[in-house]
Amino acid sequence: MVAAAVPGSSEVVGAPIAMIDAEGAVVGWTQAAQRLVGYSPAEVVSRPAGVMLAFAEDWAKASAFAERCRVRGGWSGLAALRHRDGRRLDVSLRVSPLSGQHGSARWLVSVTDMAAVFSSAVNGLRLSSLLIRAPIGIVVRDVELRCTWVNDIAELRDGIPPEMRLGRRLPETVPGFEAEAMEAVTRQVLEGGTPVVDLEYPAWLPADTPWKHAFAVSFFRLDDAEGHALGVCAMLVDVTDRERARERLAVLSEASTRIGTTLDVMRTGQELADLAVPLLADFVAVDLTESVPLGEEPLARLGPMGEQIPVVPRAGMASIRPGAPESLYPRGEAVFVPPASPYIRVLSSGKSHLEPAIVTSPGTWLDQDPARAQKIHEYVMHSWMYVPIHARGTVLGVAVFVRTEDAVPFEEDDLLLAEELVARAALSLDNARRYTRERTAALALQRNLLPHHLTGGSAAGVASRYLPADIHHGAGGDWFDVIPLSGARVALVVGDVVGHGINAAATMGRLRTAVHTLADMDLPPDELLTRLDDLAIRLTEEDTDAKGPATGVMGATCLYAVYDPVTRRCTMARAGHPPPAIVDPHGHVTFPDLPAGTPLGLGLIPFPFESVELELPEGSVLALYTDGLVETHDQDIDAGMHRLATVLARPGLPLEDLCSAAVDTLPAPAPCDDVTLLLARTRTLSPDQVVSWDLPTDPAAVSTARSLALRQLTHWGLQDLATTSELIVSELVTNAIRHATGPIRLRLIRHQLLTCEVSDTSNCVPRVRHARTTDEGGRGLLLVAHLSHRRGTRYTPDGKTVWAEQELPPAIRGGPGTGAVA
Structure with missing residues (x-):
């Protein structure tokens, strides 16, 4: 049992309450009643309750009023009471009938001071009295904790008929741990006199309903004229709806921490399935359209007839049974989607599908999927929900919730909870999909670059x-x-x-x-x-x-x-x-x-x-x-x-x-x-792969440079490059002599290419230009550019080096010293 606040239930126990017998005499009086009216139990117990009415005409009408209560089974309304000091009290009364053994009857009267109600309203509080509240179950137990009085509402609340309750202790009526704990609380109130408010406990109604209910019970002691305990009055309120709402909020709160812990699409789908079992369903499958795990654009929506059925791989599944034997498909495998199945309807419409009782009779879509129909029968799947996973206007997949051992069929409230869970997971899934797409694009871009x-x-x-x-x-x-x-x-x-x-x-x-x-x-x-x-x-x-x-x-x-x-x-x-x-x-x-x-x-x-x-x-x-x-x-x-x-x-x-x-x-x-x-x-080039000569700045040196280059090429066996090399050497040396100063150096390098370099002390960079037909010069570097594989100029601390490269013949290109990988 858990003590929890029931809205307004503390007012019930705090309200002045009296018990009246069939003759109208007070037989039970609470301390709260004494504080309100001023009469002690000795002054009112065994006396007619009507003596506390403020006006004589009210007392005269008391008998007729009591008869109306018997006929109607209770009454509520406004009345005027006389305080012990003589002043008038405007109150609201609620009179509830109680049934005892052998058909005897008593009445429980709850009083609310209207002045306190008005004061609370002025202070902005919403205090609702017992008189305007929904009917409350009432059970009165004697000093032996046996039920002596009970109202009809109590049976409607907990499903226990009066004949099973009257004259018996609670453990004798409903055996179990909860009953023992409730009786211990009742004994504590009987012995100490301190009320206990809003004690919560779960209970199952009779076998004709599968619902598990929750009740909030409040206890207070009834005293006689001498202040001795007569018994304990228990008031119970059905708070099942509130508890179910609390459970749903707890599930949603847990979803915020358990779903979307990573930016992995498949992991997020599994987290959704793990959370929903067993809190909401006995088996859950999360199936995503094929494009989602790949980070691609998802479906906008299927066409009206469901053409082009997408591939739907299973991203996550969970079950109350180890290994999820209900699933036909393991994680990562594509799920078969029949054309007329709820899958297609959900993907096409974007709306959820609730089937409280699964229909497996011939003529349904399950005829196209006998393997699934067999699983339904084998594991007694009786209720399911199909919820679309969509975010930012796109459909990402479908989540399927199934109940097997839980006998309670899914209802609209369950569907609302499932949709909320899926909506939260959908945002995480879409974020993961977008991240996957961006990461894939980044990796592809990076690898391409x-x-x-x-x-x-x-x-x-x-x-x-x-x-x-x-x-x-x-x-x-x-x-x-x-x-x-x-x-x-x-x-x-x-x-x-x-x-x-x-x-x-x-x-x-x-x-x-x-x-x-x-x-x-x-x-x-x-x-x-x-x-x-x-x-x-x-x-x-x-x-x-x-x-x-x-x-x-x-x-x-x-x-x-x-x-x-x-x-x-x-x-x-x-x-x-x-x-x-x-x-x-x-x-x-x-x-x-x-x-x-x-x-x-x-x-x-x-x-x-x-x-x-x-x-x-x-x-x-x-x-x-x-x-x-x-x-x-x-x-x-x-x-x-x-x-x-x-x-x-x-x-x-x-x-x-x-x-x-x-x-x-x-x-x-x-x-x-x-x-x-x-x-x-x-690596290091051998001396035989590099040769250089210093040349004077004399035009006659051009011929010498050609001869030296031709002789070296012959030595290297590169006679096929002799003609083009002579032209390149001639043009580069000529430019250096004409436009540069200082010594000139010619160098040939044989590696994977043949490189010809001419160095001088000038920082002036030669420029290739397109000579006109009437020009006498200006074609040298253009000719070098056509004859060479690559050409260029680099600066050195002493000037510059103009170079040109030629590709070696295929038979020589891979020979020794050409840089083959060692």
Whole structure:
């Protein structure tokens, strides 16, 4: 039993009450009655109740009034009483008949002081007296706790007829724990005299109804003229509706904490099923349209005839039976949907379907689904509800609620509760669907923007790993790149955009494209990062004024390194990014002292980046990574870098295996941030692959340069490229002699391509222009552009280098020293 507040029930017990016998004499008097009228029990018990009426004419009418009460079975109305001190009391009376053994009768009179009612109304309180309340069951027990008097309403409330109750104690009438507990409370009131208000207990009515009822009972003691206890009066009110409403509110409250704990569609469907069993149903199935788990757009609604029946996979199911044997389909499997089934009606109309008694007779839609009909008979499914799962104008699926062992059929109140539960789950499901769609789009965008094939050419062997963040955070803005540069060099890039999701992926794509563009300009690392920082600032400023989704760079980090296999020199700079790890051929790991720089897009200082140049032995491993690899929630970056260094200290391990080993050391199986790792094992071009000559600034040197180049190509076995190479060398050397100053240097490099470079001390960049037919010059660089695979210019500390690349013949391209992966 639970003590709970029944609206107004405390007024019932607090109201003055008297018990009157069939002759009109007072036989029971309460302390509340004494406080109201002023008469003690000794002054009124055994005396006619009419003596307390204020007017003689009322006393004269008392007999006729008593007869009307007998005929009508009670009475309620206004009357005037005389206080013991002589003043008039305007009261409201309610007279209720009580039945005793052998047909004897008594009356229970409850009095409400109208002055108190008016005062409560003035104070804004809604106090309703016993007299205007719905009928209340009344049971009077003697000092032996045997029922001596009971009114007819009590039987209507708890279903116990008077002949089973009169003369018996409560445990003798209704055996059980609840009856014992109620009798203990009754004895406590009898012995102590203190009323007990609103004691709640559940009870089952007779077997002809399956409903379980809840009652609120209040107890008070009746005293005789000497103040001795005559017995205890119990008043009971049926609060079943209120309790059911409370239970529904509790279910909805629990739904707010148990449904939608993740952004996983299938998990949310299972949470809905788990919550509804057994609180609402014995078996629940949650079936979603196929597009929902994939994050695609759901149904707007089926056509009027239900054409194009969608695939409906089962997202969740729960049962009071282990393993949910009622279900024909496991989670994730598509559910068969007959055309005329409630599924189709619900998906078509968007309205719920309630079937208090399942109809399985021939001629129903179940004829098309005999397997389901068999389950209905096997598990005695007798009542079900089909509730559409819709949110934001779209249909996401159907939730099915079934009762089997619970004999009570579903009713409209159950349907309202189910619809409310499903509505709350639908918002979580739609949020999860939208998140899945955005995350899928972000991952697809990110994977499309990341390189699909990496090659370090003749400069390095490369390997990489990229792990997107787990489902709680989605894809981020990590990227990596290996960019071939002129002169057989290679650029290694790793970057990280702050944030997650599609905006971070889009920003990453913009930055990666910008790095490619700047790398093609052969900028040194510090200058490249400076220009990238300017771009990030501009994008952020543009995004501040934009009204669409934010794609500006609100902070990003980057590490850019250039390795030259001819000199074995590596130049690198970073913008707020973790430093690279360098593993020498003997397995010694170091993190170079590289100035950190500021993250991109902040614009804190005019020249925030500084390059560092290192010489790397052949076979060294460069490891570029993002902070997701070395930093977790429970581990700082220093510990992560130490962990990474331990893994990398194995120089003989293939790069792919080394990547896998580094990722496998992550402390958590699902990272909270994107993990990116780029490994490059350096190579060195042999002296036979590189040749250079210093030339004077004399026009006659052009012929010498052609001869030297032709002889070297013959030595390399590249006679097929002799004609085009002579033209390229001639044009580049001629331009240098005409437009530059200082010494000129010609260099040929044979790697995966044939590179011709001419260096001078001038900063003047040659420009390709389209010469007219009447022009005598201006066609040299245009001719070089047509003959070469790629061409360009890069600045050096001493001037510039103009270069052109040609593709090697297929028979030579994969030969020794051309950079085949080792």
